Amino acid sequence: MFRKKSKAHRFYRKREKKRSSKFLEVSIIFLTILFLIYTFSFFKKVSQSETNLEPAQGKESIFVRTQILNGSQKEGLADSLAHKLRGLRVNNIFYDVIETGNFEYLKPEQSFILDRGVDEEKANLQTQTPCPSEIALQTALSLGIDKENVLCKKLENNYQEIELTIVIGKDYQRLFKR
Numbered sequence: 001m002f003r004k005k006s007k008a009h010r011f012y013r014k015r016e017k018k019r020s021s022k023f024l025e026v027s028i029i030f031l032t033i034l035f036l037i038y039t040f041s042f043f044k045k046v047s048q049s050e051t052n053l054e055p056a057q058g059k060e061s062i063f064v065r066t067q068i069l070n071g072s073q074k075e076g077l078a079d080s081l082a083h084k085l086r087g088l089r090v091n092n093i094f095y096d097v098i099e100t101g102n103f104e105y106l107k108p109e110q111s112f113i114l115d116r117g118v119d120e121e122k123a124n125l126q127t128q129t130p131c132p133s134e135i136a137l138q139t140a141l142s143l144g145i146d147k148e149n150v151l152c153k154k155l156e157n158n159y160q161e162i163e164l165t166i167v168i169g170k171d172y173q174r175l176f177k178r
Contacts, residue, residue, distance in 0.1 A: 062093045064135055067165045071103035071111075072172050078102070081168060081175060090142045093135060098160050108169040112149035113140050117163040136164055144174045 066085060070078040078100035085095040115136040131152040140150045143166070155162060168175065 069103040
């Protein structure tokens with residue numbers, strides 16, 4: 001009664017069209033947008049850093065390796081001051097914050113700066129380098145630290161070549177006013 005139709009053999013098979021996954025399309029679009037945002041922020045950062053690093057009035061830029069230690073009871077002040085110093089420009093002085101941490105010895109009442117780049121013996125002889133250095137004094141002035149609180153103390157085993165150490169005291173509010 002019913003005959004089975006025989007299939008004609010073809011030399012090729014028709015392939016079924018694969019349906020593209022919506023998930024794949026959405027993820028490609030998302031990655032493309034993410035890549036565009038990344039490249040935009042990269043070029044913006046590069047263009048800003050080039051304009052910020054230009055020395056003013058033809059003077060040579062000075063990069064100061066700085067350590068910031070928190071001697072107050074409030075947490076996070078060293079990182080906040082590090083962020084402020086990275087944006088601070090004082091007479092072509094640029095601050096490269098090497099390390100932030102806590103001041104372990106005592107809790108000072110007033111903030112102070114330790115000038116690490118000046119040798120104490122040479123400074124006492126008043127030969128070539130005055131103690132404290134002009135960079136340390138200008139930094140103190142820009143942060144609101146008194147000149148009397150700028151001290152010279154050479155750092156032993158200074159493998160990070162730190163030039164300034166800023167210790168935040170209990171008077172930390174005056175550092176962030178300016």
